[in-house]
Amino acid sequence: MAISMNRERRTRTRRPFAFFRADAQRGARDHERPILEFEDVYKFFGEEQAALRGLNLKIERGEFVFLTGPSGAGKSTMLRLITRELGVDSGRILFAGKDISRLTDRSIPYLRRNLGIVFQDFRIIPHWSVAENVAISLEVMDYSPRLIRSRVSEVLERVGLEGRGGERAGRLSGGEQQRVAIARAIVTEPALILADEPTGNLDPALAVDILTLFEEIHETGATVLFATHDHGMIERGNHRILSLEKGRVYDVRKGLSSWSASGVHTVREQGLRVVAG
Amino acid sequence: MNLRTLITRAMRGFREERRLYLSAIFSLAIAFLCLASAILALRNFETLSSRWSEAGKLSLYLDEGLSVEATAELELLLSGLREIRRIEHISNEEARLEFLAGAVDGAALRELPAELFPSSLELYLEPNLAAADIEALATRLGTLSGVASLERYQSFFERLDRMIGAGRWGTIGLSLLVALLVFGVVGSTIRLxxxxxxxxxxxxxxxxxxxxxxxxxxxxxxxxxxAAAALIAIVTLAVFYFGFRSEIDLGVRLFFGGETLFFGPGAIVGFLIGGALMGGLGSTLSLRRYLA
Known part of the structure; x- marks a missing residue:
């Protein structure tokens, strides 16, 4: 009995979506719901300074979405709301159909285990080895050392760092460090990958490599939300584009591969559909 | 989190911050060394005091020139008292030899005549006699003919008891001080x-x-x-104790009789566990404060 209970506890810890209440039943239609929904989300910094003003959007499972907009438009705030580094002031954020804006502090780690997060500044630990940097995502989930070694090896091969697990991460080039960060983000096979300006610190050629890597990951079925203000990146990919300005989102549909001008004004000039605003 | 991962990560943290941790360990070791020394000294005083009080001894110093027959009669009289367990007669010469054995510079004092050292009857009392009974016995014995003076060691015991009592409070105070120091040092280390x-x-x-x-x-x-600081403290104390044991015991034998003792295995394990618990508690409290 004790063994069975322990096994059950361990399984519960590792299970995706374990951040929901223990007694909550997953509905049969949960898999059909969008992976991410913002419903009339407001976020203020100070009394008058609104970062997000009634934001509404949906991202379906398996989508690759660019999130763009000028500096201060609210891109990072939006991502930090998803990771629950920040809380909403009003509205709801649904992740796989569940409201994450009301999660308790104890449940937030379980949410984050279902997200893969990649930053512009990589946020890797320079004095750790490449493998240690990647393994940390699995260690927090209490996987066995043997499984961790195996998964880390697989994912390093996938991001083009095969056989380099023992090297110190701080000695790698910028592009390679970003690959380590991507490996750390995808090693748990998260439900949603959030990339916050992941090519911002890289030269154009490396940036294209990294975008290509994200596209390859997306082709395996992952949902990717890629925040960037680099129009060169956006033009290269034939993906859905969400444009943020002054805390509101404008939706530019898939297929706009020749979108070359900057900012939301172009979207308006071209008469594209405004989803919220 | 499994134990192996936990220890591996802790060891990695220690390797990365080894200078910081080593300086913290040596600071803590000094504090633990002071505490261990105080506890060891107190423990030895308590052992000596207990050994003496259990022995329950009186010394009857005899009149100068008391005849052998009179001494034997006195010894016979005393052996009939129920409070007395054993009697030992120390002659002038035996008293002189005993003094010379305990003296630091025996050679210079060897010429002293035996007459300078009074002969005595050492009375070993039955164990667990009440203080009032010993007092009454001493009063009676002091009036016997042939007895020049009587040594009850009462004032010595009182002084020793007072000293041990003060030592206990001092050790408690020192323990609190060491605990505060451990929390402070571990807290600063964790914060850094x-x-x-x-x-x-x-x-x-x-x-x-x-x-x-x-x-x-x-x-x-x-x-x-x-735990590491407590271990270093115990090892350092052991090195000093066993290195200077003969000198320490000589002094103790001269003033108190008997020999000193070091910590037993149980006490050493207890000290190490105590050090580990203090370190763990210090880091837990610091994390609550600084890892909000």
Whole structure:
């Protein structure tokens, strides 16, 4: 009995979506719901300074979405709301159909285990080895050392760092460090990958490599939300584009591969559909 | 989190911050050394006091020139008293030899005549006699003919008891001071370590680490610091004690009789566990404060 209970506890810890209440039943239609929904989300910094003003959007499972907009438009705030580094002031954020804006502090780690997060500044630990940097995502989930070694090896091969697990991460080039960060983000096979300006610190050629890597990951079925203000990146990919300005989102549909001008004004000039605003 | 991962991560933290941790361990070791020395001294005084009080001894110094027959008669009289367990007669010459054996510079005092040292009857009392009974016995014995004076060692015992009592309070105070010092040193170490490893902690939070996963290695590091410091303190004290044991015991034998003792295995294990617990508690309290 004790063994069975322990096994059950361990399984519960590792299970995706374990951040929901223990007694909550997953509905049969949960898999059909969008992976991410913002419903009339407001976020203020100070009394008058609104970062997000009634934001509404949906991202379906398996989508690759660019999130763009000028500096201060609210891109990072939006991502930090998803990771629950920040809380909403009003509205709801649904992740796989569940409201994450009301999660308790104890449940937030379980949410984050279902997200893969990649930053512009990589946020890797320079004095750790490449493998240690990647393994940390699995260690927090209490996987066995043997499984961790195996998964880390697989994912390093996938991001083009095969056989380099023992090297110190701080000695790698910028592009390679970003690959380590991507490996750390995808090693748990998260439900949603959030990339916050992941090519911002890289030269154009490396940036294209990294975008290509994200596209390859997306082709395996992952949902990717890629925040960037680099129009060169956006033009290269034939993906859905969400444009943020002054805390509101404008939706530019898939297929706009020749979108070359900057900012939301172009979207308006071209008469594209405004989803919220 | 499994134990192996926990210890591996703690050891990695120790390797990365080894200078910081080593300086903390040596600071703690000095504090633990003071505490261990105080406890050892107190323990030895308590043992001596208990040994003496259990022995229950009186010394009857005999009149100068008391005849052998009179001494034998007195000895016979005393052996009939129920409070007395054993009687030992110390002659002038035996008293002189005993003095010379305990003297630091025996050679210079060897010429002293035996007559300078009074002969005595050493009375070993029955164990667990009440203080009032000993008092009454001493009063009676003091009036016997042939008895020049009587030594009850009462004032010595009172002084020793007072000293031990003060030593106990001093040791308790020192323990509290050491505990505060441990919390302070471990707290500062953890605080510095948290500042240096802020990126690590941030990454762990972002990949979904529970607070216990982040805190675990720091607590293990605190436990290790406390245990290592206690071990260094015990080893240092043992080196000093066994290195200078003959000199220490000579002084103790001269003033108190008997020999000193070092900590037994149980006490050493207890001290190490105490050090580890203090380190662990110190790091837990610091993490609560600084890892909000």
């Amino acid at each position: 370590s948290l500042a240096r490893r802020s990126r690590e902690i941030e990454v762990m939070k972002l990949v979904g680490a529970q607070p216990s996963f982040i805190r675990g290695p720091f607590i293990v590091e605190g436990v290790f610091q406390g």
